[in-house]
Amino acid sequence: MEKMIDLNGNSYPVIPEVETIQQLLEHLGLGDRILIVEKNKEILQKDHYDAPIMDRDQIEIIHFVGGG
Amino acid sequence: MNSKYSRQELFAPIGPIGQQRIREAKVFVLGAGALGSSGAEMLVRAGVGELTIVDRDILEWTNLHRQQLYSEQDVIDQLPKAIAAESRLRAINSDVKVRGIVADVTPENVLELFEGHHFILDGTDNIETRLLANDAALQLGIPFFMGACVGSYGLTFPIGVKEGTPCLHCLLEALPPQSLTCDTVGVISPIVVTTAARQTAELLKCITGATMEPRLESVDLWTGERAAMNVQSMKKPTCPSCSDTPVYPYLSANEVIRTAVLCGRDTVQLTWPKNRQVELMPFANSIRDIVSNLKQNPYLVSCEYNDHRLVLFRDGRMLVHGTKDITAARKIVAGLLG
Numbered sequence: 241m242e243k244m245i246d247l248n249g250n251s252y253p254v255i256p257e258v259e260t261i262q263q264l265l266e267h268l269g270l271g272d273r274i275l276i277v278e279k280n281k282e283i284l285q286k287d288h289y290d291a292p293i294m295d296r297d298q299i300e301i302i303h304f305v306g307g308g
Numbered sequence: 309m310n311s312k313y314s315r316q317e318l319f320a321p322i323g324p325i326g327q328q329r330i331r332e333a334k335v336f337v338l339g340a341g342a343l344g345s346s347g348a349e350m351l352v353r354a355g356v357g358e359l360t361i362v363d364r365d366i367l368e369w370t371n372l373h374r375q376q377l378y379s380e381q382d383v384i385d386q387l388p389k390a391i392a393a394e395s396r397l398r399a400i401n402s403d404v405k406v407r408g409i410v411a412d413v414t415p416e417n418v419l420e421l422f423e424g425h426h427f428i429l430d431g432t433d434n435i436e437t438r439l440l441a442n443d444a445a446l447q448l449g450i451p452f453f454m455g456a457c458v459g460s461y462g463l464t465f466p467i468g469v470k471e472g473t474p475c476l477h478c479l480l481e482a483l484p485p486q487s488l489t490c491d492t493v494g495v496i497s498p499i500v501v502t503t504a505a506r507q508t509a510e511l512l513k514c515i516t517g518a519t520m521e522p523r524l525e526s527v528d529l530w531t532g533e534r535a536a537m538n539v540q541s542m543k544k545p546t547c548p549s550c551s552d553t554p555v556y557p558y559l560s561a562n563e564v565i566r567t568a569v570l571c572g573r574d575t576v577q578l579t580w581p582k583n584r585q586v587e588l589m590p591f592a593n594s595i596r597d598i599v600s601n602l603k604q605n606p607y608l609v610s611c612e613y614n615d616h617r618l619v620l621f622r623d624g625r626m627l628v629h630g631t632k633d634i635t636a637a638r639k640i641v642a643g644l645l646g
């Protein structure tokens with residue numbers, strides 16, 4: 241079954257191949273960015289990016305950019 | 309209540325006491341590009357006491373779609389942004405003591421520039437300068453309101469607004485080798501104004517004594533995505549910038565020619581150490597016969613050379629337009645200066 245998560249405030253269907261936070265970041269093209277991830281209101285340390293994504297997880301990702 | 313600030317004073321969280329605090333505030337705006345223009349205009353209209361705005365760049369046509377302090381005439385006159393910003397901000401509100409400084413903010417001058425200010429607004433365009441400002445602001449104990457944006461995406465984070473909160477270095481760990489810039493993905497003005505508004509709101513809250521939290525926030529105006537995190541748990545007790553025994557690593561100056569690729573343009577900047585700066589007049593005289601379109605004003609010398617436009621500023625920096633290649637820029641300059 242397809243999982244549905246809340247990603248940065250929008251509903252987001254997760255394809256079956258994406259099972260962990262790390263896979264989600266790569267799927268979103270954010271794999272090599274400097275970023276901070278929050279899962280269900282808890283900030284995830286980098287070595288916890290293998291955490292599984294569950295249906296209805298609330299995930300926030302903020303990546304750093306240079307401009308201004 | 310018909311004074312200039314009456315509608316701001318009517319806003320209960322500010323009130324007459326808050327307005328008085330705004331009046332007493334001395335604010336430093338780091339950069340007079342998109343975020344700096346927008347934030348500085350809001351702060352000047354709000355009636356801060358003093359505002360210093362510093363920028364290393366001159367105006368280009370590509371700036372006008374998002375840098376709200378400037379006009380076409382400023383571009384035609386090839387004015388430095390800090391000079392054009394100063395005159396526009398003074399025209400907006402004569403109550404405010406506005407000072408524009410044409411300079412690149414470096415490890416050598418950042419403490420001197422920040423000293424004497426109460427708040428710093430981030431209007432720079434690269435993460436390296438933000439980490440430099442983070443270190444300097446922490447050393448001086450001045451709150452620093454970070455903001456960054458590219459495309460339709462922006463983020464903000466206030467630093468040093470509450471005891472024991474994380475700094476930018478805690479969040480970033482290391483300087484990324486490459487980050488998104490206006491040069492690579494473009495930028496739209498609504499995200500500039502949104503990002504600057506969030507920074508400025510946090511700064512006004514801090515001035516008026518509101519409770520502050522270390523909240524990292526982002527928004528994408530095109531996709532509607534948004535995020536906000538309290539990042540207190542990211543405070544690193546061993547952070548080189550904000551631990552109990554900080555070493556402020558980004559403040560260490562070096563003695564070589566520094567180079568940077570500027571955001572939003574095909575341009576490389578070269579900065580010479582203080583003891584070997586290039587002077588405007590001798591430089592103009594030495595290149596007169598080999599360059600075309602040589603122009604001079606009290607702030608700079610510009611010319612065309614081998615399909616590149618070069619601009620030398622009075623403070624000793626040079627911009628090489630038409631390349632992102634640092635080595636190529638160094639070569640062109642070495643060709644002219646030996």
Ligand SMILES: [Zn+2]
Nearest residue numbers: 475478547550
């Ligand atoms: Zn820190």
